[in-house]
Amino acid sequence: MIRHTLLFTGYELRKSFSNPVWPLFGIMQPVLYLLMFAPLLKTMTPGGTTVEALRMFTPASMMMIAVFGSLFSGFGLIAELRNGSLERYAVSPAWRPAIVLGRVAKDMVVLVLQAVLVLVVAIAMGVRIGAVELVLVLLLMAATGLFASGLSQGLALTVRDENGMSQTLNLFMLPIMLLAGLFVPISFAPDWMKLLAPANPLYHAVEAGRALFDGRLGDASIPIAFGVFVVLAVLTTMWSMRSLSKIAG
Amino acid sequence: MIIEAQGLRKTFTTRSRKGTQTVEAVRGVDLEVKKGEIFGVLGPNGAGKTTTIRMLSTLIAPDAGTATVAGHDLLKEPAGVRRNLGYVSQAGGVEDTTSARAQIMMAARIHAVPDPGRATAEVLERFDLTELADRPGRTLSGGQKRRVAIAIGLVHNPPLLFLDEPTTGLDPQNRANLWERIRQLREAGTSVLLSTHYLDEADALCDRLMIVDHGLVVAEGTPSDLKREVSGDVITLRVDEPERAAETVEPLARETRVDDDLLRVYVDDGEHTLPVLLRALEERGLGLSSIALDRSTLDDVFLAKTGRTLRDAGADA
Numbered sequence: 326m327i328r329h330t331l332l333f334t335g336y337e338l339r340k341s342f343s344n345p346v347w348p349l350f351g352i353m354q355p356v357l358y359l360l361m362f363a364p365l366l367k368t369m370t371p372g373g374t375t376v377e378a379l380r381m382f383t384p385a386s387m388m389m390i391a392v393f394g395s396l397f398s399g400f401g402l403i404a405e406l407r408n409g410s411l412e413r414y415a416v417s418p419a420w421r422p423a424i425v426l427g428r429v430a431k432d433m434v435v436l437v438l439q440a441v442l443v444l445v446v447a448i449a450m451g452v453r454i455g456a457v458e459l460v461l462v463l464l465l466m467a468a469t470g471l472f473a474s475g476l477s478q479g480l481a482l483t484v485r486d487e488n489g490m491s492q493t494l495n496l497f498m499l500p501i502m503l504l505a506g507l508f509v510p511i512s513f514a515p516d517w518m519k520l521l522a523p524a525n526p527l528y529h530a531v532e533a534g535r536a537l538f539d540g541r542l543g544d545a546s547i548p549i550a551f552g553v554f555v556v557l558a559v560l561t562t563m564w565s566m567r568s569l570s571k572i573a574g
Numbered sequence: 575m576i577i578e579a580q581g582l583r584k585t586f587t588t589r590s591r592k593g594t595q596t597v598e599a600v601r602g603v604d605l606e607v608k609k610g611e612i613f614g615v616l617g618p619n620g621a622g623k624t625t626t627i628r629m630l631s632t633l634i635a636p637d638a639g640t641a642t643v644a645g646h647d648l649l650k651e652p653a654g655v656r657r658n659l660g661y662v663s664q665a666g667g668v669e670d671t672t673s674a675r676a677q678i679m680m681a682a683r684i685h686a687v688p689d690p691g692r693a694t695a696e697v698l699e700r701f702d703l704t705e706l707a708d709r710p711g712r713t714l715s716g717g718q719k720r721r722v723a724i725a726i727g728l729v730h731n732p733p734l735l736f737l738d739e740p741t742t743g744l745d746p747q748n749r750a751n752l753w754e755r756i757r758q759l760r761e762a763g764t765s766v767l768l769s770t771h772y773l774d775e776a777d778a779l780c781d782r783l784m785i786v787d788h789g790l791v792v793a794e795g796t797p798s799d800l801k802r803e804v805s806g807d808v809i810t811l812r813v814d815e816p817e818r819a820a821e822t823v824e825p826l827a828r829e830t831r832v833d834d835d836l837l838r839v840y841v842d843d844g845e846h847t848l849p850v851l852l853r854a855l856e857e858r859g860l861g862l863s864s865i866a867l868d869r870s871t872l873d874d875v876f877l878a879k880t881g882r883t884l885r886d887a888g889a890d891a
Binding site for chain 2: 329332336339340343344404405407408409410411412413414415416417418419
């Protein structure tokens with residue numbers, strides 16, 4: 326089981342890096358956000374400095390990469406559904422969940438690379454974060470990414486159509502993004518949005534990320550976020566593995 | 575026997591806005607494939623060929639029936655079946671962005687082949703793919719892709735290979751080339767189950783075959799036995815009054831068939847019957863616009879068993 330999962334992880338990683346331009350573009354995006362969006366936020370932050378803005382925006386951008394980077398990885402599965410390679414793997418002796426788990430694991434590896442890059446840029450720009458907080462931020466990001474990747478693979482195997490998939494993703498992305506306070510913290514929002522926000526899982530991840538970057542290790546948002554995302558990640562990953570049985574459909 | 579199947583059935587239910595529809599794709603198929611033979615499943619599109627292959631390859635579960643594939647019970651030991659199977663689907667399963675070598679190597683690793691690198695190099699060599707081995711799948715031509723697909727299916731040296739419509743969409747040269755390679759599999763001792771809707775392909779490649787239509791087996795045997803069963807030769811006439819012409823030649827033929835203005839006359843010995851037949855038509859004053867004498871083909875078998883030609887049946891589906 327583990328051997329097959331590692332096999333597929335390695336295969337997917339080699340595939341991703343066989344043309345290193347695309348992963349590089351993927352990795353560039355969050356860095357560009359930091360460089361170009363944080364200065365915009367400066368005027369809205371209490372302290373009014375770039376470091377203050379970054380402390381607010383770095384955790385948000387990390388959660389953003391985690392969700393939106395992984396949400397699109399299911400598109401690859403649709404292509405493989407169509408060219409028959411998924412069917413071929415399903416008839417092979419491969420442990421079936423490994424076919425999906427390998428992709429999810431690949432997404433995690435790419436995510437960690439991106440996270441490290443973002444952190445390096447943020448630290449270079451003056452943000453400071455403690456070691457414990459750093460590890461927790463990375464773990465939280467991984468759980469968030471796992472949830473998004475599982476969701477994406479499951480959605481791909483259920484929708485089975487690039488068009489339908491991109492429309493579905495678009496429909497959910499904007500409200501999830503705004504209601505999480507990714508760009509503008511929810512504390513600036515009107516009351517009805519404040520009421521709705523806790524229903525959005527990403528909101529908890531962003532809140533917890535901000536608490537960690539502020540060094541508030543005892544903040545209640547941290548256990549809430551971990552609880553929410555561990556459960557969600559397990560659920561979506563199981564759903565994606567189940568959806569594999571529809572390959573032959 | 576490398577495959578023994580009894581009473582395979584599969585019904586699909588599709589739900590749409592127009593309501594629920596059920597399609598009986600396979601309605602009770604028995605099948606026996608001997609070790610080392612190339613066995614064909616011939617039939618028009620929608621006859622249930624792919625569904626049959628998908629059931630036998632563990633991809634979908636049959637609604638009824640039992641089967642033993644490569645020494646393992648299909649329902650109880652699907653893992654055993656998968657270990658001993660090479661499966662090349664209609665789509666082929668060649669990935670766009672990855673090289674042939676990487677894909678074959680991956681298949682070898684999944685099958686835990688002892689030396690995946692060597693097995694990959696060997697199968698690449700065998701299918702003349704060594705020079706193309708490191709190009710991404712999307713840059714390959716249709717024929718090259720097919721060869722890669724088969725190489726992927728054979729890298730673990732399975733005793734049994736499934737080929738679902740292997741030459742669909744290929745040009746004549748590539749088809750002939752692929753036929754030759756499939757024949758070589760027989761020499762290597764690999765058993766092959768192949769589906770096709772091409773008569774010439776079934777005729778040229780298969781040791782034995784079965785003809786399926788609407789999910790049922792309508793005939794089974796070696797290509798020559800099946801053709802002999804219908805008759806040796808077929809005379810195709812384009813005549814003004816086919817019904818009357820049919821009546822006229824009836825005593826000379828084993829069977830006659832009218833298809834618009836075409837009259838097909840099945841006879842045992844075409845060369846000798848033809849002059850007699852022409853004289854009979856002339857005596858009755860029946861006008862004739864064209865005539866052809868052919869050895870009977872599997873299409874004639876299909877026509878005799880189903881009342882349709884394979885070409886017409888394909889257009890229905």
